[in-house]
Amino acid sequence: MGLLEGKVAIVTGAGSGIGKATAIRMAQEGAIMVVVDIVPDAGQETLATIKERGAEGIFVETDVTNCDHVERMVDTVKNNYGQINILHNNVGVGGSKAAHDTSEENWDRIINGCLKSVFLCCRTIIPMMLKNAGGTIVNTASVLGLVASPKQSAYCAAKGAMVLLTKQMAVDYSALGIRINCVCPSDISTPTHQRFFASREDPEAVRRSLMERHPINRFGKPEEVAEAVLWLASDSSSFVTGVALPVDGGLTAW
């Protein structure tokens, strides 16, 4: 029997990268998957992989920064499955700059994508979890929610706030049966990560300098973050709540 047998699990941003790896891994452990993404083709592709491997699920096209979209997505899950046991808030957007170079529009885009999306999904789903005898929530923060980095003003602000929102919600809801944790990945080889390098003047130099900050001497894989998310979402971590778990090859160890 799988670790998540029969549980209904929502993964946001499941069309690519870490979210895709997590949705596929959770399905492998018996979860009924709700694949959420703003890009239909990407979400459908993840769902197709899940189904090819014999698991069950649906794709719900959703912009998780939009309150109406989130409510509609949750209604769809309610109508299909009647419960939500696991929520992985994974959507995040990059493109940060130094504070003096950040337009109001860019600030809002990053704060909404990384932080408001988590608030909206939690606000809408927690009441259902409370009625259903609990659940688990895992947020994808970042090592940039734990330590600062050059020219990452809005992203660091959003991810730092996400770490503390995770802890704060754990304080409110753990005694009521909802454990809430976050993972803090460092550099993980995903499409966003590739775009980040491509946007730099000297991608190879940036790649080398980031690699040197990892004691493990490599970048991570989405599947390695998925394992940590799976553990936090499952009963295997039953006494763990309010934690910001680095998944970073040792980057924050020095």
Ligand SMILES: NC(=O)c1ccc[n+]([C@@H]2O[C@H](COP(=O)([O-])OP(=O)(O)OC[C@H]3O[C@@H](n4cnc5c(N)ncnc54)[C@H](O)[C@@H]3O)[C@@H](O)[C@H]2O)c1
């Ligand atoms: N890749 C890294 O190195 C890294 C490091 C630390 C933290 N993270 C965090 O991990 C998470 C996933 O990153 P990734 O690299 O896998 O990204 P990715 O770009 O590969 O995937 C993100 C997915 O989210 C979807 N998405 C974007 N905005 C959305 C919205 N408003 N509503 C619904 N879906 C939306 C995209 O369509 C895409 O499928 C993000 O929160 C990111 O900040 C990534």
